[in-house]
Amino acid sequence: MGSRGARVRNPVSGSDAEAQRRANADAPKVEHLLRRISHLFIPHRPALVLTMALVLVGAGLTVIPPLLTQKAFDLGLFPASGGPNVPLLFELVLLMIAVWVVSALLGVWQTYLTASVGNKVMGAMRVDLFRHLQAMELGFFTRTKTGIIQSRLANDVGGVASVLSNTVSSVLGNTVTVIAAFVAMLLLSWQLTIVSLILLPAIAFAQRRVGQVRARIATKTQESLSDMTAITQETLSVSGILLAKSFGRQGSETERYAAENRNQIMLQVRQAMSGQGFFAFVQIFLSIVPAVVYLISAYLIVGGADITAGTIVAFTTVQARLLWPLLGLMRVALDLQTSGALFARIFEYFDLVPAIRDRPGAVVLSPDDRLGSVEFRDVEFSYPGQSERGGSTLRDVSFAVEPGQHIAFVGPSGAGKTTISYLIPRFYDVTGGSIRFAGHDVRDIAQESLLDSIGIVSQETYLFHATIRENLRYAKPNATDEEIRRAARMANIADTIESFPDGYDTVVGERGYRLSGGEKQRIAIARVILKDPAVLVLDEATSALDSLSERAVQEALDEASVGRTTIAIAHRLSTVVDADVIHVVEGGRIVESGRAADLLDLDGPFARLAARQP
The missing domain is CATH 3.40.50.300 (P-loop containing nucleotide triphosphate hydrolases)
Structure with missing residues (x-):
């Protein structure tokens, strides 16, 4: 057989695997990453505009109830003129309920739109990446493990799903809520506003540092997932399991998978725990601030500030509308930093230029x-x-x-x-x-x-895990049943197929393992005949067969070669x-x-x- 290039070393070699892991410890550098991510949403601009409108309205509505609460306290429950003003209080309560109902309905609509857009963007990205990989030259696939390619398509693209679905609405909604709440807090009490926000710059700086750590861990986690997918693809395919059983290596293969699984567990735990101390501190801060506001309010009232009970209740309510969305923005920022590593890995494949164009x-x-x-x-x-x-x-x-x-x-x-x-x-x-x-x-x-x-029949016949009819139609999707039977007759395989209980609807199994070598080769020849190429390339198509199968396949090849230019690579000179x-x-x-x-x-x-x- 002709040279097929340099041999591939064992992908589980300890030194090689460790070197590969160290080389991929950091995310690939991709220029204009945010701009490229934003371009993914361009086909969905109408839905995005509607989503943004819903987010703006919904975020604005969330600030209204606290302001109504102030009115309810100061004018409804404890008016300066005496007892509670029940009619006014009733109106304010109805208005608050109406605001929350409208806000909830808008939220459901917004969730549908964001989920729809996000999943469509993710689906388009996956198909575009698959199409791009289909255009890559053969050499790319001989030097890249199939499991790693599968991981980029499944794990990496799937890993950015939540960001694609929720980032736009979350960032926009939380930003508008924060701005509206900040304005409302200033209107209620500028002194209490300063107290509430004094530590936020330090928190923002800490958040950036945590995000960088999480991004590095996310990259390592995806590399580990790629390795696990590669091990699964290599060892649980029919060929891989036959090799493991033939050499009694099931135990070592299981340990290889278990070792990478332990690494994956460690990385997942690290990713889950990274930043938890930071968020615990932030949550403690957010929980303490209202109590501090009560204390500061007492000092301000003693000092002569015009702060009512309604102002304090409304302020702490609005404060939650600011601080918790701020926490949400910090989480989104961390998710963006983490997902940025995954996007970089995805765009790294998009940036591959096919050598054959x-x-x-x-x-x-x-x-x-x-x-x-x-x-x-x-x-x-x-x-x-x-x-x-x-x-x-x-x-x-x-x-x-x-x-x-x-x-x-x-x-x-x-x-x-x-x-x-x-x-x-x-x-x-x-x-x-x-x-x-x-x-x-x-x-x-x-x-x-x-x-x-050009039609090619190689020694390594590949059949899909599908029916014989579907495997034959791969060469000519619109082929009629009569054309399929004619190609099978020319390939000297029609009688064999028709002897099966399901005939042409027989499922051949993964890589055709339910058929003999000679049967697979003759189906491959029938597939080429159905394509009807001008040039037929035969790459040692009979070298792996016994003499009886070789004779049947050779007769089929002789029939397929009639009227065509034939180039044969032969091992047996006969x-x-x-x-x-x-x-x-x-x-x-x-x-x-x-x-x-x-x-x-x-x-x-x-x-x-x-x-x-x-």
Whole structure:
């Protein structure tokens, strides 16, 4: 098999994992973070404007009851003229009840709007991130653990849900409430207002410091969640569980997960406890201030200040309308600092630039262009980081394939055969030379158009955990049942499928594990036939099969190759003896080319390969 790049080290290696964790201890730095977060809400401006209007009205209404309370005390319960003024008191109480009812109804409406907008923004962000990741080059996925990608989509985006849903309304509502309450307090007593607010600057400074600590812990917590998701994805997949059972490593895998789980628990506890001392102090302060107001009021009254009982009751009520929303603003500020780390991790992925992109004015192949001619011109290729080590995978590779021709590449493992198959559909870009498809440089062809013209059958067949019909329709979503059956017949798998109790509605299991290797390969071939590509790339499609399955699959491949340009990467030479041209690859170069019989007569590399095979 061809070189697939540098081997990936064990992701649970102690030193590597610790180095990775230290490297990710701080959130990635993203410029204009707040501006980018605010841009997420632009499509929802009408709902946001309505939400803000409701917040403003609701916040303003919350200050009215304390002022009515003052009137109730001073004019209703204890008027200067004598006994209680019951009619006026009745009117004031009804007005207070009406204000609270309206405020509550507005609050329900506001909650619906904020939840709707927040979840829509979060959902759009998740889909946009998924779409962006779909556009990333193959190399990104070979160097990034799937579990970490899943964690960014699920844990990181989900972690900012409450901020997206509640931040706008909370900040706006609390700010308006604080301003209105502050004005009302000044109107009631400027002296008591000073007493109530004297320690707030120190509290605000302490809040900023706590927020920085919480942001760092949040980043580490998300990194730990990423590691746990990666472990789950690796070890609880069918392949992972088979490997663990085969080597008796269930215990060590459980301990690996348990170790990361202990780390996660520690971080969650730290995150939950960070700032609790600060908030305890703030709550004590907020609880003590009303009592201090009573004491200061006594001194002010003794000193001749015009402070009535109604003023004191109204002031302490308004004071709660100011201090508790202030506490809410502090909590929101902490949440923003914490979520800022998560947003930075999300936008870090958004800022990744795909290495393989369409050029401006990229060519869209017409049906006449899709004739299947392929040409390599002095191609050089090195996997990322390989050239720095002085190595390369392909060197000076040149060949041409005419439409309808069948060529094959053979050679020892690691020679570069599979890499050639990766370069044709532009999974990677060449580092030197050029590849032409239908007369165009592949870098000048729109990727979607190029991939529409190429069908690939690899050794590692992938089937979704779905029905056979759904797996086949992946190649052509609008395929009719007759087209599906025809493709299955051409792939020599129709009789097998129809022998199943559920036929084409048989669920194949994760990665097709409910089917044999030969059955999976023939379904994969049927899927390619249904796509009907101009060029068929076969990457060692039979190397992992027994001789009986190989014969059935090879017959299906022969049928699929009729009328198409076929490029086969072969391990067993018996599968390519009928190829029009065989290229022998060694050390990243084509060292020999010709038909099988001619190459055997040369007694060169091909003959030596043939001699080593039964």
